Structures are given as structure tokens and as C-alpha cells.
Amino acid sequence: MSSVIKQQNFTGPIQEAGRCLLFLLRMIAGLRPKLEQLLSIMQQTYLIGARSLVIIMICGFFVGMVLSLQAINALEQFGASDQVSLLVGKSLFRELGPVLTALLFAGRAGTSITAEIGLMRATSQIDAMELMAIDPIQRVALPRFMAGLISVPLLTAMFNALAILGSVVFAIGVMGLDAGIFWSKLQTGVYFGKDFLGGVYKSILFGGIVSLVAVFFGYTAKPTGAGVGTATTNTVVLSSVLVLIFDFIMTSFLS
Amino acid sequence: MRKRSGEKILNTQKQARQNPGGPEPAAPIIRIRDLVFRRGNKTILDGISLDIQRGSIVALMGPSGAGKTTLLQLISGQLQPDEGSVEVNGRQVSAMSDRELFRFRRHIGVLLQNGALFTDLTVYENIATPVREHTDLPEPLIRRLVMTKLNTVGLGGTEELMPYELSGGMARRVALARAVVLDPLIMLYDEPMTGLDPIAVSTVRTLMRETNDALGLTSLVVTHNVVQMSKLVDYCYIIASAKIAGEGSPEELAHSPDPGIDQFVNGKVDGPIAFHYVPAGPAWSLLN
Numbered sequence: 001m002s003s004v005i006k007q008q009n010f011t012g013p014i015q016e017a018g019r020c021l022l023f024l025l026r027m028i029a030g031l032r033p034k035l036e037q038l039l040s041i042m043q044q045t046y047l048i049g050a051r052s053l054v055i056i057m058i059c060g061f062f063v064g065m066v067l068s069l070q071a072i073n074a075l076e077q078f079g080a081s082d083q084v085s086l087l088v089g090k091s092l093f094r095e096l097g098p099v100l101t102a103l104l105f106a107g108r109a110g111t112s113i114t115a116e117i118g119l120m121r122a123t124s125q126i127d128a129m130e131l132m133a134i135d136p137i138q139r140v141a142l143p144r145f146m147a148g149l150i151s152v153p154l155l156t157a158m159f160n161a162l163a164i165l166g167s168v169v170f171a172i173g174v175m176g177l178d179a180g181i182f183w184s185k186l187q188t189g190v191y192f193g194k195d196f197l198g199g200v201y202k203s204i205l206f207g208g209i210v211s212l213v214a215v216f217f218g219y220t221a222k223p224t225g226a227g228v229g230t231a232t233t234n235t236v237v238l239s240s241v242l243v244l245i246f247d248f249i250m251t252s253f254l255s
Numbered sequence: 256m257r258k259r260s261g262e263k264i265l266n267t268q269k270q271a272r273q274n275p276g277g278p279e280p281a282a283p284i285i286r287i288r289d290l291v292f293r294r295g296n297k298t299i300l301d302g303i304s305l306d307i308q309r310g311s312i313v314a315l316m317g318p319s320g321a322g323k324t325t326l327l328q329l330i331s332g333q334l335q336p337d338e339g340s341v342e343v344n345g346r347q348v349s350a351m352s353d354r355e356l357f358r359f360r361r362h363i364g365v366l367l368q369n370g371a372l373f374t375d376l377t378v379y380e381n382i383a384t385p386v387r388e389h390t391d392l393p394e395p396l397i398r399r400l401v402m403t404k405l406n407t408v409g410l411g412g413t414e415e416l417m418p419y420e421l422s423g424g425m426a427r428r429v430a431l432a433r434a435v436v437l438d439p440l441i442m443l444y445d446e447p448m449t450g451l452d453p454i455a456v457s458t459v460r461t462l463m464r465e466t467n468d469a470l471g472l473t474s475l476v477v478t479h480n481v482v483q484m485s486k487l488v489d490y491c492y493i494i495a496s497a498k499i500a501g502e503g504s505p506e507e508l509a510h511s512p513d514p515g516i517d518q519f520v521n522g523k524v525d526g527p528i529a530f531h532y533v534p535a536g537p538a539w540s541l542l543n
Contacts, residue, residue, distance in 0.1 A: 036387070120374075128371035131331055132385045132433075133360040 030138035049151030060159035064166025086189035102206035110214040117218025118228035148211025156203035290339035301497040317494035364434035379414035424455025
């Protein structure tokens with residue numbers, strides 16, 4: 001009996017991962033060069049991406065400010081406070097921008113995707129689609145997944161831009177650092193390929209991970225209030241953990 | 256070009272209704288033989304056999320949890336039987352591939368218990384969705400089709416409303432319009448009158464009869480409402496304890512000497528149909 005339970009505990013997550021991969025393949029197979037599908041993806045990109053913009057911008061601005069504050073405090077001890085833009089830029093573009101945006105996106109949009117699809121399952125809307133010979137994966141899951149994939153890199157760019165602005169406001173406006181030194185260090189120290197593009201690759205991967213987890217948990221949620229609640233929680237927890245794991249893997253490959 | 260492919264689909268439906276190359280017109284449109292379906296160790300349906308004739312409205316009645324909705328899901332191919340066969344319009348549903356199943360479902364309309372309208376779409380878009388998905392009809396023709404169906408269910412003028420702005424009865428009627436928008440061969444109703452007030456019940460019942468007769472459909476209605484069904488259906492099957500407990504016209508069942516049918520039809524507490532849930536596996540007892 002206990003060996004059966006142990007076996008289930010071990011194979012359960014692997015089976016779930018396999019199902020999730022098959023779900024991804026079914027979504028990709030459902031991609032069609034159709035105007036209707038493109039419009040649906042655009043609509044979801046607006047609902048998921050554009051509506052996450054305000055929270056991403058606010059968080060980005062304050063992350064930039066706090067990074068500058070900590071960096072200036074630390075660098076002042078070595079007389080290197082003029083290097084603050086270099087430190088802020090590299091840490092933002094390489095790590096903090098993609099990771100924090102993905103985590104915020106999981107909390108803001110991932111939960112909403114899971115809850116929406118889970119509720120469609122609970123109110124038999126998914127069943128109704130199947131009975132009308134409409135593929136719910138193609139119609140419901142795919143546009144949301146693609147919207148996440150498109151939105152996260154764009155939101156990361158906005159996050160980074162606002163974080164730099166926050167850093168400028170604090171370092172130049174509050175602490176009185178020289179603006180010329182600030183911008184020149186940022187321009188010469190942060191590389192387009194290694195730092196900026198590395199962050200872009202990460203943000204595309206993180207967008208895919210968070211969106212896949214969100215649509216999969218929503219689609220497979222138990223059709224009850226508790227089932228939808230559990231699926232929503234699982235989306236935030238699992239996508240956050242996966243983002244951090246894949247961040248390490250990507251960083252080790254990119255460096 | 257677009258119009259031609261839309262016409263092609265409508266013609267295909269017409270041909271399917273005329274049934275060329277299929278079974279004889281007198282043959283039942285739904286034929287179920289020795290159907291067994293289990294969930295884990297529990298047998299939900301055990302050796303069910305029934306025929307449903309073309310053009311008729313047939314009720315599947317029985318107490319809650321008797322397996323009526325399960326039978327509906329087996330007919331629509333949402334579930335696979337463990338044993339036996341489900342044949343619809345001369346084709347085995349359980350033998351169909353996913354693609355064939357999707358093609359088959361274009362010819363059936365289903366009205367689910369809660370209507371299952373798409374909550375993010377307007378009434379118009381809800382009804383237009385299956386048309387857009389399965390035909391290439393131009394927008395003016397889709398609009399005419401949708402408005403015709405909406406007027407048929409008495410809801411002309413509600414096309415711009417969202418589902419949350421509709422009452423339960425209105426939502427059920429919109430769902431009915433959506434289910435028949437592609438003129439299906441068979442309509443499956445799952446508890447269509449649950450939670451409706453008496454006026455809405457009469458409206459939906461009248462609509463079901465008129466839709467069935469006007470479009471030449473065959474309707475299968477899952478319900479446990481004996482009184483309402485006696486005014487609507489041509490034939491009834493009563494499912495209890497995983498088997499067909501009785502069948503016949505509503506009048507025949509009302510005067511049946513069978514104690515199980517008598518208990519169900521007249522709503523008696525005592526009788527052969529058990530009140531308590533019977534779990535799978537060894538019988539539960541106070542002593543163990």
C-alpha cells in the first residue's frame with residue numbers, strides 16, 4: 001500500500017508535466033494563419049498585457065529607486081558611487097527586469113487566466129464548445145498563451161525603462177550625481193548582446209512558462225469553486241518557482 | 256467563393272436529413288444496445304438497450320444520479336462505453352476518431368442544464384459562434400440567420416445584451432437558439448427546465464415542441480420532472496438502478512402497475528427505488 005502511494009507521489013508530477021507538454025503541443029498544432037485567430041490573440045494581448053501595464057510601471061519605477069538607494073549606499077564606501085548606473089543597468093537588464101516582470105505577470109495576469117478558464121470549465125462553457133465541435137484549446141487556451149508570450153517581453157521593456165527612470169530620479173534628482181557620468185557609464189557598461197538581448201530571451205521564456213502554467217491549470221481545474229481556487233494558487237506558486245529555476249538555467253547558459 | 260462553401264455545408268446537412276446511403280428512414284436514429292458504463296468500481300449503466308425514432312421527442316427520466324446525463328454524454332461521444340454500442344444515424348459513436356467526432360457533433364445540438372452561454376460574448380455573438388466556426392457564410396447572411404433564430408425563441412431585440420443581463424428563462428432560450436442555429440438532426444436537452452418559473456417552463460416547453468416539429472428534429476430530453484414531460488414527450492424511458500426500469504407513452508407510465516414506475520411517477524417515498532446512496536464495493540453496515 002505504502003509503496004503504491006510512494007510510486008504515485010513520484011510519478012504524479014512527471015505525468016502532470018507530460019500532460020502539460022502534450023497540451024502545449026496541441027496548442028501549437030492549433031495555430032492557423034487566420035484573421036479571426038489573430039484578432040483573438042490581439043484582444044487577449046490587450047486584456048492580459050495592456051491592463052498589466054500600470055502595475056508593471058509602478059513596480060519598475062520603485063525597483064529602480066530602491067536599487068539606486070542600495071547601490072549608492074554600498075558603493076559610497078569605496079568611493080565609487082558614480083558607478084551606480086552600471087550596477088543598476090546590468091542587474092536590471094540581465095536579471096531583475098525579466099524575473100520581476102514574470103513574477104508580477106504571474107500574480108496579475110496568470111491568476112486571472114486560470115480563474116477565467118477554470119470558471120468556464122465550472123459553468124460548462126468548455127463542454128458546450130466541445131459539443132458544438134469547437135476546439136476549446138484552440139479557441140480559449142491558445143489566444144491567452146500567445147498573448148502571454150507576446151506581452152511579457154514588452155512588459156519587461158517597460159519595467160526596465162521605468163526602473164531606469166526611477167534610478168535617474170533618485171540618483172541624479174535626489175542624491176545629486178552627475179547626469180553625464182550616469183548616462184555615459186550606462187551606455188558604455190551595459191552591452192546590447194550580452195545584457196539586453198539576454199534579458200529579452202529570458203523574458204520570452206518566462207512569458208511562455210507563466211502563460212502555459214496558467215492556461216493548463218485553468219483548463220484542468222476541477223469544476224468547483226474550490227477547484228478553481230486551488231488551480232489559481234497553483235498557478236502563482238508553480239510559475240514563480242519555474243521562473244526562478246529557469247532563470248538560473250538560462251543565466252548559466254548565457255554566461 | 257465564400258458563399259459557395261457556406262452553401263455546401265448547408266446542403267450537406269439537408270442531404271444528411273434526407274439520409275442518402277444511410278439506414279432506412281424507418282430505422283431508429285439513435286440505437287443503443289447492451290450499454291455498460293462504469294466509474295471506477297461503480298456501474299452507472301448496466302445493459303441499457305433503447306431505440307429513438309426519427310422526429311420524436313423522447314424523455315429519459317429517473318431519480319437524480321440514475322445515469323441519465325451520463326447516457327446523454329455517451330450519445331454525444333463525450334464518454335466512451337465500457338461495453339455495448341451507441342449508434343447515431345447509422346454510425347457507431349464509440350468507434351469515431353476525434354476528427355470524426357467533431358464532424359458528427361456538427362449535426363447534434365445540445366442544450367446544457369445551465370445554458371452554458373459564453374459569458375464574454377453578447378447574445379448575438381453567442382448564437383453566431385457555431386455559424387462562424389463551421390461555415391464561411393458572409394456576415395449579412397450570418398446576421399439574418401442569427402436574428403431569425405433569436406426571433407423564433409421570442410428574444411428579438413436582445414442581441415446586444417450580455418448573458419449576465421438575461422433571466423434564467425431568457426438564457427435558456429438563447430442557448431436553445433444557439434443549439435439549433437445550424438439546423439441539427441438531433442437535439443439533446445439536459446434538464447432544460449430546472450430552476451425556471453412556471454411561465455418560463457411553459458415557454459421553453461412550447462419552444463421545444465415547435466422547434467422539433469418545424470425543423471424535423473429528433474429530441475432527447477433528460478429530466479426528472481414527470482409532470483412537465485407528460486405534456487411534451489411522445490415516449491419515455493425511466494432509468495433506475497442502472498437499468499431501464501420502464502418505458503412507454505406518458506399515459507402508459509402514469510397507469511403502470513410496476514411498483515418502481517409507480518413510485519417514481521407518483522413521487523412515493525417507499526418503493527423499490529432506493530433513497531440511500533449505495534457505494535461501490537462491500538456493503539456498508541452499522542456493524543463494521
